[in-house]
Amino acid sequence: MLAHIKEDDKLKGIPTVILTTSEAEADIVKSYQLQANSYLSKPVQLDAFETLVKSINDYWLVKASLPQQK
Numbered sequence: 001m002l003a004h005i006k007e008d009d010k011l012k013g014i015p016t017v018i019l020t021t022s023e024a025e026a027d028i029v030k031s032y033q034l035q036a037n038s039y040l041s042k043p044v045q046l047d048a049f050e051t052l053v054k055s056i057n058d059y060w061l062v063k064a065s066l067p068q069q070k
Contacts, residue, residue, distance in 0.1 A: 002034045013067065015060055019052075 002018070005011045015037040020027065023041050031039045040056070043049050060066075 002031065002036060006035045015064070015066065017056055017060070019056075 002016060005014070005016060012035075016035070017038045017040060018031045018036045019040050019042055021042050028039050038056075040052065043052060
């Protein structure tokens with residue numbers, strides 16, 4: 001799926017965050033090879049997961065400067 005997003009001219013500029021239960025080095029490497037912008041492992045505890053999701057939102061939607069969408 002990530003490869004399809006990054007191959008599509010209309011979608012490839014959208015930041016992609018991989019949020020997964022996997023901590024396998026091969027998965028991390030493959031995600032970055034496919035041009036993921038970030039790779040995060042989901043915490044098991046609900047409160048830690050909510051904190052992580054809020055931090056993703058804060059970073060990508062509030063703090064990061066992204067190019068204007070056409």
